[in-house]
Amino acid sequence: MVHEIILAGFGGQGILSAGRILAYAGMLDGKQVSWLPSYGPEMRGGTANSSVVISDNPVDSPVLNSCNELIVMNRPSLDKFEDLVEEGGIIVIDSSIVDRDVKRSDVTSFMIPATKIASDMGNMAFANIILLGKLINERRTVTIENFEKALYAVLPERKHNLIPDEMKALKIGMEYI
Amino acid sequence: MVHEIILAGFGGQGILSAGRILAYAGMLDGKQVSWLPSYGPEMRGGTANSSVVISDNPVDSPVLNSCNELIVMNRPSLDKFEDLVEEGGIIVIDSSIVDRDVKRSDVTSFMIPATKIASDMGNMAFANIILLGKLINERRTVTIENFEKALYAVLPERKHNLIPDEMKALKIGMEYI
Amino acid sequence: MAVIFQKPKALKDTSMHYCPGCTHGIAHRLVAEALDELDIEGKTVGIASVGCSYNSYDYFACDMIQAPHGRAPAVATGVKRSKPDCVVFTYQGDGDLAAIGTAEIIHAAARGENITVIFINNTIYGMTSGQMAPTTLLNQYTTTTPYGRIADLHGFPINVCEMLATLQGPAYIERASLHDVKHIRKAKEAVKKAFKVQLAKKGFSLVELLSTCPTNWGLSPVESLKRIKDEMIPHYPLGVFKGENLEV
Amino acid sequence: MAVIFQKPKALKDTSMHYCPGCTHGIAHRLVAEALDELDIEGKTVGIASVGCSYNSYDYFACDMIQAPHGRAPAVATGVKRSKPDCVVFTYQGDGDLAAIGTAEIIHAAARGENITVIFINNTIYGMTSGQMAPTTLLNQYTTTTPYGRIADLHGFPINVCEMLATLQGPAYIERASLHDVKHIRKAKEAVKKAFKVQLAKKGFSLVELLSTCPTNWGLSPVESLKRIKDEMIPHYPLGVFKGENLEV
Amino acid sequence: MGQKLLMRGNEAIAEAAIRAGCLHYFGYPITPQTEIAHYMAKKLPKAGGVFLQAESEVAAINMVYGAGSTGTRVMTSSSSPGISLKQEGLSYLAGAQVPAVVVNIVRGGPGLGGIQPAQSDYFQACKGGGHGDYRQIVLAPSSVQELYELTVEAFNLADRYRMVAMILGDGILGQMMEVVEFRDKEPIEDYDKPWATVGHGNAREQNVVTSIHLSPAVLEKMNQNLQDKYEIIKQKECRYELYNWEDAELFIVAYGTVARIAKSIIEMAKREGIKVGLVRPVTLWPFPQEAFEKVIGRAKAFLTVEMSSGQMLEDVLLAVNGRRKVYFHGRMGGMVPVRDDIMKMVRDIYKKHVKNG
Amino acid sequence: MGQKLLMRGNEAIAEAAIRAGCLHYFGYPITPQTEIAHYMAKKLPKAGGVFLQAESEVAAINMVYGAGSTGTRVMTSSSSPGISLKQEGLSYLAGAQVPAVVVNIVRGGPGLGGIQPAQSDYFQACKGGGHGDYRQIVLAPSSVQELYELTVEAFNLADRYRMVAMILGDGILGQMMEVVEFRDKEPIEDYDKPWATVGHGNAREQNVVTSIHLSPAVLEKMNQNLQDKYEIIKQKECRYELYNWEDAELFIVAYGTVARIAKSIIEMAKREGIKVGLVRPVTLWPFPQEAFEKVIGRAKAFLTVEMSSGQMLEDVLLAVNGRRKVYFHGRMGGMVPVRDDIMKMVRDIYKKHVKNG
Amino acid sequence: MAKVTFISEKCKGCELCVNVCPRNIIRMNDRNLNEKGYHPAEVNDMDKCIGCAFCATICPDCVIIVEK
Amino acid sequence: MAKVTFISEKCKGCELCVNVCPRNIIRMNDRNLNEKGYHPAEVNDMDKCIGCAFCATICPDCVIIVEK
């Protein structure tokens, strides 16, 4: 099984760290992983995205020309990446920001008002985790235990106190229907 | 006939301009010519030399690994270039400065106290011309008329008044035995 | 009712890519206003440098050349020497002008090259994510001075205007600031004067503009303006360093 | 009878390749005397630059590195930062230091790099046969200013000491001259002090030495010394520009 | 093997350098490799080393020249335009035989170009960006693990041969995170450096580090010494990977990031019954001729894939020397070759040279 | 044909540039080509042009970039280490498609090297000294007459293709005097330059000269345009001389100064009954493949002679592509190949490939 | 009588104008995100505007047109 | 009592010493050329030498040794 995941949105929505957390959890799960961020000034103001591969075999290319799992947190990203999802793939969308559903019928999509839910939880920054929750629930991309461990490893110490809430956000995402 | 001429001595002895004058005269004679000076800081303090080729055919290489006509105006140059002269070649030496004759017997050599003669004429700078005189006399390297024209062409205007004396020096060299 | 303030013509309609609150945008506008008011856009050639403003040609409406990092003054020299009737300016950051481009700016100044230099000092390399610049203040944290800039290790900040003012070449050198409305208006006059100096063929002119980098300073845009006032101006005093009495 | 003057130990026996009367030779001797008198030759690493003194390692007895044109201060920085206990000096001409090497000298100075720079100002590129240097005086004839140096075309001469003195980094900057015995003796003190500043870890020190180039000036050695006095010193005043009261 | 970390390529290079005993770094920021400098800036002061941000790439390479001349293990890193500025310095390092490690995380060119990954500095690295007859060892890792291992190796090679060893990566390798497994102890080779300029201490002859020899005979001798050294390196230091080669009929030749993509092609091709092997040069200079000799017997044709207009291609052609047809697929400007495009070429070549060949 | 003068190579280049309408020169002194600057310094101010001594080679190439961007014919010249410093700038000129003529009078390297003639910057000039996928037209004159003619030609080529045309000479060509015969009128090609940045005069769209394209797709497109242009140049602009080739059995391949020496070998060989021909590439890039196709039928073997360790050799090998054996003789560091040494090789090759072959 | 017009699509929500308005009449629109993803600035009491153009002068993105 | 010794082979005939000697006792030897091709300097009246070392100080080539 190869998870080829693209995460995309505005800079500042936690797109890059969501990717790193996934990759880290994948590593703890004993998988081969790679994470590749978009980089440089293109990120400024524009969209940020990162590609994660989690695989049983060595990762051949960290660059994804297509993917089977997509998380999008803004409209331009949906426009840009929708067509890259392979048949049978999954798209998880932050519907508080993105104002349309996917056009394709050969992929599964989920519209979750993640930013709104997060903001109701008192921290907009949890939106990315909520979306990851849905993804993980649907695709078993990584295990929950290792996701939690990954949070501790990837987030800076000063944010560790938030992790229990992040795990709550994850659960909310997993259970959202 | 190819004249392959090396002129060598201290910087300041007129080695380079002697070469240019020869080349220029050769051109006026309707020959193919090239002139190549030693260049750069190596000249400073050390020896200066230049290579002239005067030929009926296009000059293949301005760089001389051997020559058939050599003029030397200091001892290090004689040491350095003597062996490069081809059998049957000619070496003209300023004997006021170089304290030995050539060692080889398969070349013709002339010892002329050119600097002394020039200094007696009132201008040390004619020494090079005196040596050229001998060379031209022996080898018909260039014609006398064109040598004179070359002087006018190569020397800066402000030195043109010296040319009659230079021609005298040339004659002295030609006739020196 | 008449329009009393709007985007100058010499700025295109394109929205700029600078971070929210970054005063690069203000600096751009001041240059464009000068081109408008002196009515010289049509004969101006601008030289973009390498830094966040690498693509300032997307914003300025005049002809433009994108120069290698630090070399804008040399490129400008090439333009001015081949087309003396063009108005030529460079737009350079502090990394560009005061680090890699040190030789080029000093020699353009020493030659009294008849060009105008707009020098954006934000005490940091903005574009490449916040490394130390030659203008970084002591104790300032940057990605390459993670423990603060320490004189013993990283040397002292360079005051470009003061240094260039020791040369005979420059006609006009001023340092201005973009941290509040009053100073922006003064800065505008400085920029305009710099172009006038060039039009009058008086030689090299340079205006240093103290500018913000909210993103890499880790401050809000409002806090950033305050930092200029509280921390930068004490080290980089405002004023005219050369050509105070120059009439143009 | 005792020997009161002879070649310093830190100069090798090799005869130097400089032109007759060129004061590069005197400058070499002063550096060597300083190394001798401070007894530091054994821990010194010299950096030769590109200019007539490209092979000064043939003359200085200490360990040496030949640096690319203009980059001696950067090379010296690499040496000093990796071997802080070494005494490190550069020996650079005015083309080397003030033209192509402008950025390197300014930043070494701004960093307060703990090295010593011996700067030979002969207002010309000696090695490459007499082109204009940044230090060439106005109206001076050179092979690239065949009609004399004209400010409008070639800009103004750069006074390096004055420019560097605006920086906070340098500890000691002095300009001295080699045109007569009295000044040579003063120059020697300056050179020695520069090394002492380094030994005391006070930071960057530079001594500019006004020097001759009889060959490319087209003057005799004696006339050349006179030119320093009559033409150079008026434009390049002697004195201490930084660190006057520094005790070492 | 020791600690396992999820690490960014650029940081793995920096960490590897420190582990290899390189405590001196001089550099100038440029995307996409600035993380090397950031990492060094954080770690070196604490490790008793020196991180110094130079005023330019030109200054940086000359600081490297100075530190290298004292026998210190030293590194600099940059990306394409910055490496162009270092060419004079690199030529000096070669001429004066000063060891150093130089990292180029290549981006799209020419000019200011872009910041996305490319392999278009192959010529510059392997043929001669600077002036004169010289070479540098060029190592082309294709994973973060290899960035780490080859960086350590680069320091050994640099010291062993008194020359520059270059790591040639690309934006993807520099920016991506992968798992790295660190060794408990690095295989650091310790060489005497009697030539180092550190002060003679009145105990030995003067040392001089120089590259100028005005006498052409002497300069030729110096050059001959370099050439002799290069010959030895060609004999001893070629590195390459042959993958799935034993019964392959077509061979892809690719290095770095592209070689990873090529591996996935091999699997795709297998499913279609096409036997594709991979020749992956790990040293780009010396170019591993031997790898081609090993496979030329069974190879019906070669396909070189690069993120360039075809630079390594010339070395492949030289290695194959007319014995087989060599095809090329390249992307430029930061674009990365796409599996389907390569696969299409593989099918065509297969049809021409194997099925109907 | 007009005036005949005995002229130094460097001065012939300068005079040719002026005749070609180049009134702007930016440069920095370096042996053995400073006479170009001296000549320009004297002549240009009187011709209403500009001679400017830059603060460095880096500044000089960027002044050229600026002046070239305004559509002005402009030149710079230097020698090896100075050309290395210009690599970033050359890459920008290529990326932004700015025409300019650059002269490299090559000296021995690497590093500070020496000042005697060499051909060891061939790789740098022809493959890619700077970063990215780009080329420059490289012209290799072998006499002072040709220095003149090819310099004029270089300006036409630069304008025609909006790119750098480089004159690759060596210390001998630069320093020697030979007779030059000047044309009464130069064949100056006059191109419209609607892209030039000279102020839009409120009369047209903004012009921008740039080489940055952060979108890799756009940057790839820009690169593809360059490659398409290079392909046209390869078709149209290959120049070469074939000498004594019609019944030759062995071929020497040589350019510049060395080609002259090769010609004398041909005469020597003739006397010994050995039929030697010469392939002399005049454009080094594009490399004249065609010349090899013409002679390969009769060629039994090739001998490449260079003042380098073997750089053009690689292009010869690529051109011959395994069809014949290619031998090499090289001198380095400022040493010039000696007739007798070459002749000896010719005899050996003859024995092997013709007499007993 | 003065009027300011905000070209909201250009606004990056930096709040510099908010801070500089002497009449304190500019605020960020928290409900709306513009195309760029920012909450744009707007004036909530135009009548109070004196047309000083402070807001426009400090705005880095030429968002504001001032009429008087 | 003072003494100066000229290492003639090193002398380049620049005449700086001639010019600087307060006792005017140094002159160029016009009859001899040294190995380098220069007329070397020499002292013609050693007794007058005061050992001031001016000559040695100005000599660029370390030709002169002074004893006192």
Ligand SMILES: Cc1ncc(C[n+]2csc(CCOP(=O)(O)OP(=O)(O)O)c2C)c(N)n1
């Ligand atoms: C030769 C070269 N070196 C380095 C870079 C990378 N680089 C791009 S912008 C920049 C610094 C810009 O800082 P500054 O000039 O202060 O401009 P700012 O972004 O702060 O406005 C650097 C180092 C480059 N593009 N080219």
Ligand SMILES: Cc1ncc(C[n+]2csc(CCOP(=O)(O)OP(=O)(O)O)c2C)c(N)n1
């Ligand atoms: C990169 C480079 N550019 C140019 C040169 C040529 N060059 C050698 S010495 C020199 C000038 C030296 O002048 P200066 O530094 O004043 O020293 P001087 O000879 O006057 O003592 C130049 C331009 C070079 N060797 N390398």
Ligand code: SF4
């Ligand atoms: S990084 Fe800094 S300088 Fe660059 S646009 Fe953003 S705020 Fe402005």
Ligand code: SF4
């Ligand atoms: S050229 Fe000038 S600086 Fe160089 S050695 Fe001769 S006199 Fe001295």
Ligand code: SF4
């Ligand atoms: S013009 Fe003045 S009063 Fe009106 S909104 Fe702007 S800042 Fe406020």
Ligand code: SF4
């Ligand atoms: S200053 Fe401009 S960009 Fe910033 S919030 Fe106000 S209107 Fe928007």
Ligand code: SF4
């Ligand atoms: S020591 Fe003094 S007096 Fe004696 S020769 Fe020298 S300069 Fe003259």
Ligand code: SF4
């Ligand atoms: S100063 Fe020295 S080199 Fe000059 S003439 Fe006197 S002894 Fe000779």
Ligand SMILES: [Mg+2]
């Ligand atoms: Mg900045």
Ligand SMILES: [Mg+2]
């Ligand atoms: Mg000088």
